[in-house]
Amino acid sequence: MTAPSGGSPATDLASLDPAALERFFGDRLGAVTAFANLLADQGELRGLIGPRELDRLWERHILNSAAVVPFLGEGTIVDVGSGAGLPGLVIAAMLPEHEVTLIEPMERRVTWLTEAAEAVGLDNVRVLRGRAEDFAEGVVADNLTARAVASIDKLAKWCAPLLADDGHMALLKGRSAVEEIEKGKYVLRKLRLSAEVREAPTLPGLEPTTVVLLRRES
Secondary structure, X not given: OOOOOOOOOOOHHHHOOHHHHHHHHHHHHHHHHHHHHHHHHHOOOOOOOOHHHHHHHHHHHHHHHHOOHHHOOOOOEEEEOOOOOOOHHHHHHHOOOOOEEEEEOOHHHHHHHHHHXXXXXXXXXXXXXXXXXXXXXXXXXXXXXXXXXXXXXXXXXXXXXXXXXXEEXXXXXXXXXXXXXXXXHHHHHHOOEEEEEEEEOOOOOOOOEEEEEEEEOO
16 A cells, blocks of 8 residues: 555644644654545545544544653553554654554454555554454563553553563543543552553643553552
């Protein structure tokens, strides 16, 4: 698959401040835009996003995904349940010096992720088909992330075995993050994971994203 030629379907990109986008993404804006254009062009056709998502693609999906990047440290990055590549391919586009592993169980989405990474020129991406539990012995994550996959207690159970000894999870969550942590507190305690809720701003005027950080307790 190649990147679309000509104009892609209209998105909300034109409504955003170009200078603010440049400051936020820096020299990686071109790579992120290439992925966003590809998703706009192919996403609905391939069952990755709904038709109503195009007019909020950047604010709701691209920038929301990008908001997790400041919470990712050195070392390997693993995105569980990558789906359309949100946040995994956005992260890979922004952090070309990091190895980014995308874990996705659905074959058609694995095909999309592989083709999209190639089309955008992201050579730091590895795509694995399966669930997080399938890779407890073969994948070590210094940084693990997930977006719109499952509740915090389920993600913790599935993903904790993948974490490096000093690794952490940075999970993209919504307004119910605090309630999810409360509901999952016994699971987190059993797994010896501490939870912290952080605000992750993107562009001025846009609602901040919520990131939940899970770290091993000493």
